[in-house]
Amino acid sequence: MADPDPEEAAAQKEERLKSALWYSIGQFVDNQCQLKDRNATPQFIGALTELVWAQIESASRDLSTFARHAGRTQVNTADVLLLARRNEGLEALLRQFVDEHRAERRSAATETATRSNGNTAAGREEEGPAGGDEGEGEGEGGVVVGDE
Template sequence: MADADADTLERLKASLWHKVGSLVSAETLELSRKHDMPISATPQFIGALTEMVWAQVESVSADVEAFARHAGRSVVGTEDVLLMARRNEALEGLLRRWIEEEAEREQDKPGAKSGVKRKGKATKRK
């Protein structure tokens, strides 16, 4: 079982490395065009950025799991993610809008139940 977990983590990290590399490449290309000069990122930069993102993912995942456990749940839900984002108003706003859009898409699907309960529904903060 430990081998399977290690393999899964390795594949996730490789996938993250690929995505970070793709995002960095797209951004450097855009910056090169915008400033009319060649801009590039080294593989070491991409690796360091990937490691930083991985560490942040580990930290956030531990926190949202703790929020779920504290609430007596074994599964992390949108409310846990929103709780994590509570101190970053811009991020919280983006997440709430995304949750609303997803809930609307689900409701618009053929055969969707009316009156679907929306976890994490956007509400005004006091």
């Protein structure tokens, strides 16, 4: 049997992803409707799914563009924060999350270094696990930018 056409395979993958998104949104909407004693039609769930899908496509294009503009092949936290810049509340929540995550990583790295060396970590707290991760997203895990 011949390999499937790459375009056809991509279309099938997109359909599977949309179906999974529709299912997840349907579960969430059903749960919220039960809590609030409301009903939602399948048409509403379908329209909401299409709206969310369009937002995902737009955000993924923007994130890829930001990463490429910065000369990177991976999306990182700096790109996500840039995407959220027009929504002050979301940006504040994301910055708080990133700051807390970085503090936890520094703390864990300091504890590991202290245990393995038997030394105190005094004076090394500013240095992250990879020699410092104070830059906007530098050293963070990322998503590889596709060729779209």
